[in-house]
Structure formats: C-alpha cells, structure tokens
Amino acid sequence: MAIRKFTKSDLEACTELLITVYNREPWNEKWKKMTAGNHLTELIHRMRSFGYVFVDKTTIVGVLFGVERTFWSGEEVYVDEFFIHPSYQQKGIGKEMMRHLEVYCKENDLEDITLLTDKMVPAHVFYQKLGFKMSNKTVFMYKSC
Template identity: 30%
Template sequence: MFVSVFRNPPWNENWEIESALNRLKDFYNMPYSHSIVAILEDRIVGFAIGYIEIWFQGKSFYLKEMCIDSTRQRSGIGTKIMDVLSQNLVSQNVNKIYLLTARDSPASAFYDQCGFCYNSKIIMMSKTVQ
C-alpha cells in the first residue's frame, strides 16, 4: 500500500518494496515508536507511524509516515487514525505532534483540517552530499 500510494501524484516517489519496508521497520524499531493501523475487511487500509521525543517543553510526537489506501482516501479513515493517535498520545503525556509534508498538497490540506498549522519558527533545510 505504501509503495502504491507514494508512487502516485502528488508524491511521484519511486519506492521499491524492500526499501519501503526497511524505512517503516526503522520507525517501528525506534525507541518510543507508536503506530496506528486501520483494518477494514481483514486488509490494512491506512496507518500512521512515528515516535515520541523528549523536548524541554515536554514530550512531542514526530509523525514520520501516514498513508491511506488510494481507493479509501477522503472516506474518514485518515481523520479517525489521527483522532485515535491523538487520544493515545495524550494518555502518554505527549503535548505536541509535528510532521513534514509537501506544501500546498492534499496532505497539507488534510493536516490543516485536523488542526495542524505552519510553524513560522522552523524551516526545513536540506543538502545533497556526494
């Protein structure tokens, strides 16, 4: 599901199954990893995975990946995953969730509807190394 969702627009990422599994296993094996899986008719139709981090302000959750089956998007599954994730994190004294996503994408619109906002104090920077 991860590979097929992220190969399509707006992401257009060329994931192989092995590298996708390794990425998700890395997050699963992180200390304080936390994930939510949505199952419908004995099939995974969505998930969210990330990990809890300690900050000077308390505990934060870094949402590394969230994915909903392409045929099930806009059906409420993502919202339900986010609601359950938030409830679970509150019970673990987490006071903030943060994530990275593509600007002006359907995903950013979804996160906006879930109450996320842009943080003017933080920017993402990258550097290609060779």
C-alpha cells in the same frame, strides 16, 4: 473497519501500501519493495516508536508510524509516516486515525503532535482542517552528498 496496533506481521502489507500510495500522484516517488520495507523497519525499531493500522476486514488500508520524543517544551509525538490507500482517501479514515492519535497522546501525557508535509499536496490542507498550524520559524533544509 477498525484501528489496531501495528504488529511485525503487518510489515509486508504496510510496505506494499506505502509503495501504492507514494509512487503515484501527487508524490510520484520511486519506492521499491526493499527500500520501503527497510524504511518502515527502521522506524519501528527506534526507542518509543509505535504504529497503528486501519483495517477493512482483513486488509490494511491505513498506516500511521510515530515516535514519542522529549523536547525542551515537553513530551511530544512526531508522525514519521501516515498514509491511506487511494481508494479509501476522503472517507474519514485519516481523520479517524488522527483522532485516535490524539487519544493516544492524552493517555500518555504527550503535549504535541508534530509532522512534516509538502505544501503542494492535499495532505497540507487536511492537516490544517484538523487544527495543525504551520511553523513560521522552521525551515526544512537538505543537501545532496
């Protein structure tokens, strides 16, 4: 098993994995192949975007997409998507990928890692165990059009 950079040839496998992960508990989302593929394609075509995959033999079982951003306090990474195949969760893969991201940040002089997650899913506790802190100042807002 190994972590490597995402390549365009990984897009279909990453799309299928996104659907497998998010269309089940605890998220219960309703991703379709076209929307999931478009979503990931949009992420990888932005300036300063990057991706990593965790591969077991030839199968992608973990995916991380992020983007480097300039903020008033310095350069940071925003994690857009991070998901692990359900059969591989709680086996240290997510932790290993996050540690890999920390090394990436150090190598590229990036000061912070930022992300959004739902308070009601296990990922919330996972990130806290890795040292992530919740912002007391930020509120996620949305409005239907």
